[in-house]
Amino acid sequence: MWGxxxxxxxxxxxxxxxxxxxxxxxxxxxPENSVEGCIYCLSLEQMALLDNAVGCPKFCIKVVLPVWMINCMEPDKLGVAQYCVPAVLYIARDTWVHSEPLCNSYNLW
Incomplete structure (x- = not known):
């Protein structure tokens, strides 16, 4: 789902x-920005594999943050229901962050 x-x-x-x-x-x-992305429902075993793949806890920390979801791909046809869910996200540890970003997301287009 999209969030x-x-x-x-x-x-x-x-x-x-x-x-x-x-x-x-x-x-x-x-505070003035937002990030869009996909939300996946993972089992504990899948979450452990993902933790290992992204290097958690050595390179990043895992946090739970509120993400707003939408329940359909065609809101004009079906109507929209928005709701907030707790989602696990990975944030790089300070020791693994460049002092200046090499590229901002808005510079990619």
Whole structure:
């Protein structure tokens, strides 16, 4: 499902193992912005695999934040029901963040 997280912005400021790897996506607090994305329902086993793949807890922390959801892809035809759900997100640890973002999400287009 599609969701929106208010009060955050996507930045490519998460560093890789080497500086030449560039910046990887991360979210940072930004009251005037929002981040859109997909919400997935995962089992505990799948969540453990994802934790390992993203390097949690070494490279990032896992937080639960409120994400607004929409219940349909065609709101003009079916009507819209919006609701808020708790969602698990990963945020890079300070030691794994570039001091300046290498690219902002709005610079990608």
């Amino acid at each position: 929106i997280l208010y009060g955050f912005q996507m930045q490519f400021n998460r560093r890789g193992m080497e500086l030449s790897a560039g910046g990887f996506p991360n979210i940072v607090h930004s």
